[in-house]
Structures are given as structure tokens and as C-alpha cells.
Amino acid sequence: MRHKKKMAAAALIVSILLGGCAMETKEQAKARLAAGGGKTGEASATVQTDAGKLTAVQFYVPSEKENNLSVIDVPTGKVVGTVKLSEAPSTVVFSSTMREAYAANMNSSTVSIINTQTLKVTKEVPVGPMPHGLALSPDNKTLYVAAVADQFIYLVDTKEGKEAGTIDLGTGAKTNYLSLFGDKLYVSDHENNKVYVVNVKTKQTVLTIPTGKTPRAVKVSDDGKKLFVPSAGDGTLEIYNTQDGKLESKIAVAAGATDVVIAEDGLSAVVTSMEGNAATFVDLATGKPIQTINDLAGARHISYNRQQTKAYVTLSGSNEVAVIDTQTRQIVERIKVGATPHGIQIKALPGIGGSC
Structure with missing residues (x-):
């Protein structure tokens, strides 16, 4: 019986990996099996069809005009559920x-x-x-x-x-x-x-x-030492020292800078620009823009996937979420959501969806 359980667990892990979204690491799986525990995740097919699973790796996207929230399944890129909200969720x-x-x-x-x-x-x-x-x-x-x-x-x-x-x-x-x-x-x-x-x-x-004109979605670095401020009126990403509030650098991006995500290594970032309909990749080490992706209608908010291989951007002008490959810096997918999408946030438990 114990042998059959181990074989089933191994098959589960293989199916998850083939599905393109590992629900637990190999190390976690070994530790769990050694302890004699049961499964902690579901096969990706189950995640794709059941939006309420805690193990599902998803993005939540509020839509201002439809007063609801779209639930995007990360492995499939499909909207798998909606939540009715009150007026103009942001x-x-x-x-x-x-x-x-x-x-x-x-x-x-x-x-x-x-x-x-x-x-x-x-x-x-x-x-x-x-x-x-x-x-x-x-x-x-x-x-x-x-x-x-x-x-x-x-x-x-x-x-x-x-x-x-x-x-x-x-x-x-x-x-x-x-x-x-x-x-x-x-x-x-x-x-x-x-x-x-x-x-x-x-x-x-x-x-x-x-700050510069019209600061928007501020972010703090993982070590708490830097404050990142997209300045919409100046079309810049401003970086401040959190101890004394002094400006350390200012990087030109597209007009209407709105939101920013910073890579875990602290070397790069992506800035959205709502009025500029763009997303700009910046090199934080040199303080220079690398590349700007245009034709992103009303590019508002942005969130990485777990591995930071993709950036998801809400497009309030086209009612979509654009998916950008962070290595090639190309749009690889557009996901239709509710009218005038605003914010975006990833839902993923620690240790779940490690390759998503």
C-alpha cells in the first residue's frame, strides 16, 4: 500500500510538471513523502476548472465599469471565475x-x-x-x-x-x-x-x-532601503533613499508613469504608463531605460508571475490583461477581462506554483 501511494504521488508530480506549472518543488515533495503525508496540490486540470482551490495560482483583476472581479488562471491564461463587487472596484x-x-x-x-x-x-x-x-x-x-x-x-x-x-x-x-x-x-x-x-x-x-508631478503606485524595495515612485506628470521613475528621503536617481519612461514592479535581484524594473499606453523596462544599475513596449492601451497596473518570467499588465483602454515575456520583452498573450480593468494581484500560497 505504501509503495502504491509513493508511485501515485510521483505520477502526480510528473503530471503537474508536464502541465507547465509545478505545484510544489521536488524538495518539498521529498520532504512530504518522507513524512508520510498526503498530496498538497491538485493536477493542473483540476486547478484550471476550479477557481476556488487554494492551491490555484491566479490573478485577481477588478473591473471598474462592470463592478466585478475577474479570476485568471495562470497556467492556462483563462478567466475561470468572477466575483460581483460594489461600484468601481480599483x-x-x-x-x-x-x-x-x-x-x-x-x-x-x-x-x-x-x-x-x-x-x-x-x-x-x-x-x-x-x-x-x-x-x-x-x-x-x-x-x-x-x-x-x-x-x-x-x-x-x-x-x-x-x-x-x-x-x-x-x-x-x-x-x-x-x-x-x-x-x-x-x-x-x-x-x-x-x-x-x-x-x-x-x-x-x-x-x-x-516628488515629481503626480506620484502614483509607490513601491518599497525588498530590503526597505529604496522607495520607487512612478511620476505620471514627469514621465519618470524616481528612486529615493527611505532613511532620509533624498532622491537617488530619476529614470525617463513613457508619459503617465503609473505602476512599477522590481525584479528580485534589484537590477531591473518594469514601469507602466497609463496615458503613454506603454510599459518600459529599465536597468536600475545604470539608471537607464532599456526598451519600451507601446500599443498597450491605458497600461495601468502590473504584477509578475511567481518566477518573474512574465509581467501581467491591466489595459484599461482595451479591457484586457497583456502578458509580457520578461526575457524577450514581447507581448505573448492578451486576456479579455471586464470593462476598464484597474488593479491586478497574484494569488499564490508559498511553495505552490513555483514554476508559474
Whole structure:
């Protein structure tokens, strides 16, 4: 019996690898089998047809005009499910367990809490006007919500499913996108051309960084030492030192710089440009653009797959997600989603979908 189980497990791993999306590494498989455990993943055919599987590697894409969220299966590149949301959903984030997702609904001034297994909204949480950027604390207990129409960051208690206070950035401030690293929350202000650095423990602004025109989706490097700011009005990617807020470099990209993803080795990045309808590959070591991909209508937000071999870009102008091969820097696929796609976020448990 034990021999048959080992043979079945081996066959499962082979079928997964042939399906183009390894659901666990060989090392993980050996450790699991040595411990006498059962299977942790499903064959790719099952993942392709069951959007609620926790082991499924997917992208969630909110669509503003259709008030829903498209679930894209990464191995097949197909939309395998949808979630009905409130008005004008913009961005989405996942809990570390991938069991919950949180979507900001701009026109209804709410955050939807989504059960990723049932693909149903379990609760609608009222927050400030026009919620947009989201960041979730590492312990999954606090969701930080930027509201474009006022000066506050709204805190949502995810367990209770209700607002649990605010962080006031001061009269005239406008909150847009968020990036959380340790106890520091980085908040872009697209109207006042600033990034606020907030200590989430004290709820106080500890540093204000003047930026280029219209800063958008800010990101922090993996080591927390650099802040990346796409400046839409200047068509640049700006890089700041997080300790003192000083500008280290500025890289020209297409007009309307919107979002950025940084490679794990810290040597390269890809910047989307909504108004410029483009995505620009940049060399962070030399501070120069490498190549720009055009004809990406309303290129908005971007996310890597797990291996960073592909970059997925939401195209608000064509209702698609463009898939770019990061080695050849060519568009290899276009996936039709809901009208006016906005944000995009990958759903993948650690150790699952390692080759996706």
C-alpha cells in the first residue's frame, strides 16, 4: 500500500510538471513523502476548472465599469471565475493565507471582503470617500485604506469587519497608493506631489518626501532601503533613499508613469504608463531605460508571475490583461477581462506554483 501511494504521488508530480506549472518543488515533495503525508496540490486540470482551490495560482483583476472581479488562471491564461463587487472596484490585496481578498470600491466608498474559496463577498465595510490604495499588515489584522477624496488613511479591523480608526495626514492632503514595510506606511499624494512616511504604531507622519508631478503606485524595495515612485506628470521613475528621503536617481519612461514592479535581484524594473499606453523596462544599475513596449492601451497596473518570467499588465483602454515575456520583452498573450480593468494581484500560497 505504501509503495502504491509513493508511485501515485510521483505520477502526480510528473503530471503537474508536464502541465507547465509545478505545484510544489521536488524538495518539498521529498520532504512530504518522507513524512508520510498526503498530496498538497491538485493536477493542473483540476486547478484550471476550479477557481476556488487554494492551491490555484491566479490573478485577481477588478473591473471598474462592470463592478466585478475577474479570476485568471495562470497556467492556462483563462478567466475561470468572477466575483460581483460594489461600484468601481480599483485595487485588491490578499491575506497571507490567500483565503481572503480585499477590494476597494471607489464609488460606493466601501471595501469588499472576499472569500477566495467560494468567490463570494462576505462583508462590505464602509470607509472614506473613494477608497483606492490598499495595504494589509503582516499579521492580516489591519487593512490600511487610502481614500482619494480626503486626507485620511482608514484602518479596517479584518476580524471584526469594520472600520477601526483613521490616520490623519493633515488638511489638504490627498491619499492615493500605499506601500507598507515594517512599521512604515508610504502614502502617495498625487495632487500635492508628495509621499508621506507614516509610523503605523504612532499614527504620525515621520517624513514627507517631495516628488515629481503626480506620484502614483509607490513601491518599497525588498530590503526597505529604496522607495520607487512612478511620476505620471514627469514621465519618470524616481528612486529615493527611505532613511532620509533624498532622491537617488530619476529614470525617463513613457508619459503617465503609473505602476512599477522590481525584479528580485534589484537590477531591473518594469514601469507602466497609463496615458503613454506603454510599459518600459529599465536597468536600475545604470539608471537607464532599456526598451519600451507601446500599443498597450491605458497600461495601468502590473504584477509578475511567481518566477518573474512574465509581467501581467491591466489595459484599461482595451479591457484586457497583456502578458509580457520578461526575457524577450514581447507581448505573448492578451486576456479579455471586464470593462476598464484597474488593479491586478497574484494569488499564490508559498511553495505552490513555483514554476508559474
